[in-house]
Structure formats: C-alpha cells, structure tokens
Amino acid sequence: MEVSSPVSPPPPASVEPASGFRPSVHPLLAILACALTNTAGEVFRKVGAAETADTPTTVQWLGLTAMVSPWVWGGIVFTILSFLAWIRAVRVIPLSIAFTLSNVVHVFVPLSCWIFLGEQISQRRWLGIALVVIGLIIVAPAAARLDSKLEKAL
Amino acid sequence: MTWFFIALSVLTFVAGQLLLKVALNRQEEPGQTGDRRRLVRWIFAGSILSMAVSFFLDLGLLQKLDLSYLFPFQGMSVLIIASASVLFLKERISASLVIGVLFITAGVILVSMT
Numbered sequence: 001m002e003v004s005s006p007v008s009p010p011p012p013a014s015v016e017p018a019s020g021f022r023p024s025v026h027p028l029l030a031i032l033a034c035a036l037t038n039t040a041g042e043v044f045r046k047v048g049a050a051e052t053a054d055t056p057t058t059v060q061w062l063g064l065t066a067m068v069s070p071w072v073w074g075g076i077v078f079t080i081l082s083f084l085a086w087i088r089a090v091r092v093i094p095l096s097i098a099f100t101l102s103n104v105v106h107v108f109v110p111l112s113c114w115i116f117l118g119e120q121i122s123q124r125r126w127l128g129i130a131l132v133v134i135g136l137i138i139v140a141p142a143a144a145r146l147d148s149k150l151e152k153a154l
Numbered sequence: 155m156t157w158f159f160i161a162l163s164v165l166t167f168v169a170g171q172l173l174l175k176v177a178l179n180r181q182e183e184p185g186q187t188g189d190r191r192r193l194v195r196w197i198f199a200g201s202i203l204s205m206a207v208s209f210f211l212d213l214g215l216l217q218k219l220d221l222s223y224l225f226p227f228q229g230m231s232v233l234i235i236a237s238a239s240v241l242f243l244k245e246r247i248s249a250s251l252v253i254g255v256l257f258i259t260a261g262v263i264l265v266s267m268t
Contacts, residue, residue, distance in 0.1 A: 042221060049216035061159050063213025072213065106226065113222040121222050128264030129222075132229040135257030142251045143232045146239040151175040153243055 030089035031101045037082035039108040043116055044075030050117075096144035099136075106133045156219070157266070160227050163211040168234045170205030173197055226265045229258040 025033075048071030055065040066072050090098050110129055113119040177197040180190070215224055233255055239245040 042225060045213065046216050046221040049213050053217040061214045062210040063215075063217055064210060066213045066217060106229075109225045110222040113220065117221065119220045119222050122268050125222060125265050125268040128261045128266075128268070129226050131257050131261030131264060132226045133261075135254045135259075135261060136229055136232065137254075138250055138257060139232050139236070139254030142248055142254070143235055146243075146245060146251075147172075147235050149243055149245070150235065150239055151172060151179065154172065154176045 025088060027089045027092045027098075028101070030085045031093075031098060032104075034082050034085035034089060035102055035105040035108055037078045037085060038102075038105050039112050041075045041078035041082055042109055043112050044071050044078060046113075046117060048072030048075060094144075095148075096141040099144055100140040103133050103136045103140075106136070156215070159211055159215060160224065161230070163208050163215060164227060164230045165234060166204045166211065167208035167228075168231045170201050170203075170208060173201035173204060177201055223265060223268065227262055229262060232258060 045066075048069030049063055049066045051069050051071065052063075052066045057065050086098070086102070106129055110119075110121055110126070114121055177194050180194045180197065183190075186194075212224075236247075236251055236255055240247055
C-alpha cells in the first residue's frame with residue numbers, strides 16, 4: 001500500500017475543470033475511502049473463507065478452495081478500489097502522513113469483525129491492537145523513508 | 155506452523171510490493187536494452203507470484219482463524235522493511251524505529267495470545 005511520490009500542494013477542494021473530468025477528491029476523503037474499502041475487502045474475504053473452510057483439500061495451507069465463493073471475489077474488488085483510493089491520496093500528501101492516517105483501518109477491521117462477523121474480541125486483543133497502532137504511528141516517517149530507500153537500492 | 159504461515163504471508167506481501175515498485179522504477183529508466191526489458195518483466199513476474207502466494211496463504215489462514223486475530227500481524231510488515239534496511243542497506247537504527255517496532259511486536263504478541 002505504499003507508493004512513493006513527490007509532495008505537491010493539495011488541489012483546491014472543488015474544481016470545475018473545463019474538460020469535464022471528475023473534480024479532485026480531497027486526499028483525506030481518499031484515505032478514508034481507502035480504509036473503508038480495505039476493511040470491506042478484508043471482511044468479505046473472511047466471509048468467503050469461512051464459508052469454504054470445510055471443503056476438503058489436498059493443499060492445506062493455501063486457500064484455493066475459497067476462490068469459488070463470490071464473497072472472496074467481492075473482497076478482491078474492494079481491495080482493488082482501496083488500492084486506487086490510496087494512489088489518489090499519496091499523489092498529494094506525503095507518504096508518511098498517508099500511512100499514519102491509514103492506520104485507522106486497524107480500528108475499523110476489529111470493529112467490523114465484532115459487528116458483522118460476531119467475533120468475540122477480548123480486552124487483551126484490543127490492547128494488542130492498540131499497541132500495534134501506536135507502534136505504527138511512531139514508525140511511520142522512518143518506515144516510509146526506509147521503504148523508498150530499499151526500493152531505490154534494488 | 156500457523157505462525158510460520160502468518161510470517162510467510164506477510165513476508166511475501168512485502169516482497170511482492172517491493173518488487174513491484176522496483177519494476178515500475180526500472181521501467182521508467184531511459185535507454186532500455188532488450189536485456190533490461192527482460193529483467194523488468196522477470197521482476198514484475200516475481201512480484202505477482204509473491205503477492206499471489208501471500209494472497210492464497212492469507213485466504214487459507216482466514217479459513218482457520220478470526221480476522222481480528224490475523225489482521226494485526228500486518229503490522230509486522232514494518233518490522234520486515236526495517237530489518238531488510240538494516241541488514242542490506244546498513245541503515246542506522248533510529249530511536250523511533252526501535253520504540254515503534256517494540257510496540258508493534260508487543261501488540262502482535264498480545265494478540266497472538268488471545
């Protein structure tokens with residue numbers, strides 16, 4: 001989900017282009033859309049996986065049997081949409097900020113698991129998730145920098 | 155074994171993303187010879203293969219585990235990027251990196267105990 005790009009000033013919130021293209025989306029909205037579609041993608045894939053969990057298979061650890069589920073395919077569509085929203089966001093805001101804000105997905109996903117999937121999430125699990133989010137926020141600038149360096153070095 | 159496959163799923167995802175960005179960067183370079191174009195295609199193929207392995211491993215894991223259990227492990231991608239940078243690029247380990255990675259690791263360990 002990380003794409004390096006030069007920082008440019010954000011476009012005005014509403015633009016009326018002469019050519020008739022869609023007006024620019026505010027980058028924060030794009031991040032929110034990214035997080036929401038990513039969450040939907042994960043939940044859909046989980047539903048599809050759970051549906052097909054008991055299908056006998058020779059290869060235990062690859063979820064090939066899940067591919068027959070339309071939920072999984074729906075999940076793939078949402079994940080692609082999430083990626084497109086991400087691309088739009090990182091065009092105008094720095095990668096480390098985008099990455100920090102996108103960590104809201106770590107709240108959306110367990111909440112969705114509790115609401116839609118009926119998963120029981122203990123206090124210990126919530127605490128673990130909170131620590132992961134704090135850690136991700138702390139490393140965001142360093143991680144974004146190292147990611148670009150690795151990509152340029154290879 | 156479960157944790158091996160979770161780790162492998164995150165590792166192949168990070169590798170796939172990195173290879174994709176490398177391929178895209180190299181594609182933009184001027185003066186492409188036949189050999190270079192072939193190399194870029196191999197890198198793309200490697201990226202897609204790696205992400206496909208990650209995707210299917212993840213699906214397999216989702217057939218066995220709760221999503222709220224599995225999802226926090228994605229935070230480990232930062233640990234992989236940091237380790238690779240330190241090992242291969244001899245990057246300096248900053249304080250924020252250490253502290254952040256400690257938080258993520260502690261969080262992941264807590265989740266794995268639920």
